[in-house]
Amino acid sequence: MIKRKDYQLTDAGVKAIAKQPVPDKITRHSDGNSLYLIQHPNSSLFWQMSYRYQSDKDIKPKQKTYQIGIYKSSKQLIDASFKPQISLKQARMARDKAKTLLADGIDPTEQKNHLKNSYEQRDLFKIIAKIYLDEKSETTSKNVQKLQGFLDNHILKRLGSYPIGAITAQDVIKTGLDIQAEFEKQGKYTSETAHKCMGLISSIFEHAINTLGYDIINLASGRNKALRPHKAKRMKAVEQHQFPELLRNIDNYIEKYPNGHQQTLAGLQLMTLCFVRTKELRFFExxxxxxxxxxxxVPAHKMKMRQEHIIPLSPQAVAIIERMRPLTERTGYVFYNFESSKPYSEVWFNQALKRMGYTGDPYPKMTGHGFRQLASTGLYELQFPENIIEIQLAHLEQSSVKKRYDLSAHLLERQVMMNQWADYLDDLRAGKAINFDLLTPDEVAEEIQIRNKQATDIAVHDKEALIESLKAQGISKEALIKLAEQL
Structure with missing residues (x-):
């Protein structure tokens, strides 16, 4: 009798199979001992175990197939970052567990189905998801409502009734692909929602493992790779040359719409000057x-990056804020919706912009968040350094040492920048020409010299600011001299 060969595949061999041209029909690659790698014409690869099982209702054993899981989905590419969803080692372990069940007279496929229908109420994914969201809302209210929407509209109807320990990687992948398909029917090629739903499922698994003590593996981790990559869309904003007209339309808001709120006018004007996120302005105290x-x-707990954010206020910004004092000071908030007795909602700016016609007709689409893009583009064109602009946009997430240095040493430059930005907007309102066109070769050379000098001046200032800061902390003169030489 010929002894059956086992362990015929290797990790490198499986990856080589994945790189082969797609076959015309389903192809099986044996690892021995009933384990197979199935190569599908759609370029996916998955693991199966063949076995024979005779139930009480069967006259003789039947040939059956146990689905272990996916090695590579049809959407995944084999590149340097590729990781299998279920590796060869994991597939062999799953096969061995199934063999143990068979030895005990248990059908592994029936056992898998039974686990999905045999559970305690507390183990249900929907119950654990609720616990996760309840605990998350105690620390931060940000996005909790949006996460609840992902659960209610997309996730729970697919996974909610399963016990979390019975959910497989394929269940998660199918959930993500189904959500993606829903948006495809709406004509969208990629879906940010599908990716965020997959991330939320993974977070719920992590909560079950790390906080609730479930002895399971996070099978949802990394499954978003089965989806099409999502490409973030450029935020809706007018072009730079259309900014002057937008500023004038904002200034004329009350004149054109007598029923409009003075607070809306002030909020839009302040947004052009400070270009913070809309939530930060709505909850400005x-x-x-x-x-x-x-x-x-702005306190750290209100910021996306969870660190305090400083916005230098130009004289123009202070004047707008002080216009609100008689109206809202008693509420504690600079802007307050007296009709609903709370700060304005997230649609506040967008509704006003739509009212002014920024819907695509007659003007381009524009949102409250679009002011950040206009400011970013304008400040770069005005030749301010990248790090100063990005700090002011609150985009930088840095180490604690560099963060403290940037927030202090660059504050002077940011104050200058914000004041110049306010003056620049006044020039735009007045119709003064700002030329962002292409330059002649001589103008390019001159511009490079100017920018190099500005960069040098800022570097010198940063060096001096750092040394002065260290002096104030009592660093010795000898150490400062050595540091200055290195800088």
């Missing part, structure tokens, strides 16, 4: 203003 330094300090 009077206590956050530092009148001594003329800055607005």
């Amino acid at each position: 009077w206590s956050e203003i530092d009148y001594h330094k003329s800055v607005w300090r």
Whole structure:
């Protein structure tokens, strides 16, 4: 009798199979001992185990197939970053567990189905998801409502009734692909929602493991690779040359729409000057203003990056804010919706912009968030350094040492920048020409010299600011001399 060969495949061999041309029909590659790698014409690869099983109802054993899981989906590419969804080692372990069940007279396929229908109420994915969301809302309310929408509209109807320990990687992948398909029917090639839903499922698994003590593997981790990559869309904003007209339309908001709120006018004007995220402006509190330094300090818990953000206030910005004092100071908020007795909702700016016609007709589409893009583009064109602009946009997430240095040493440059930005907007309102066209070769050379000098001046200032900061901390003169030489 010829002994059956086992372990015929290797990790490198499986990857080589994945790189082969797609076959015309389903092809099986044996690892021995009933384990097969199935190569599908759609370029996916998955693991199966063949076995024979005779139930009480069967006259003789039947040939059956146990689905272990996917090695590579049809959407995945074999590149340097590729990781199999279920590796060869994991497939062999799953096969061995199934063999153990068979030895005990248990059908592994029936056992898998039974696990999905035999559970305690507390083990249901929907119950664990609720616990996760409830605990998350205690620490931050940000996005909790949106996450609940992902669960209610997309996830729970597919996974909610399963016990979390019975959910397979294929269940998660199918959920993501189904959500993606829903958006495809709406004419969208990629779906940010599908990717976020997959991330939420993974987070719920992690919560079950790390907080609730479930002895399971996070089978949802990395499964978004089965989806098409999502390409973020450029935020809706007018072009730079259309900015002057937008500024004038904002200034004329009350004149054109007598029923409009003075707060809406002030909010839009302040947004052009400070270009913060809309939520930061909607929940702007009077206590956050530092009148001594003329800055607005947004507390860390309100920021996306969870670090305090400082917005230098130009004289124009201060004037707009002070217009609100008689109206809203008693509420604690700079902007307050007295009709609903709370700060304005997230649609506040967008509704006003739509009212002004920024819907695509007659003007291009524009959103409250679009002011950040206009400011970013404008400040780069005005030749301010990238790190100063990105810090002011609150985009930088840095180490604690560099963060403290940037927030202090660059504050002067940011104050200058914000004041110049306010003056620049006044020029745009007045119709003064700002030329962002292509330059002649001589103008390019001159511009490079100017920018190099500005970069040098800023570097010198940063060096001096760092040394002064270290002096104030009591660093010795000898150490400062050595540091200065290195800088």
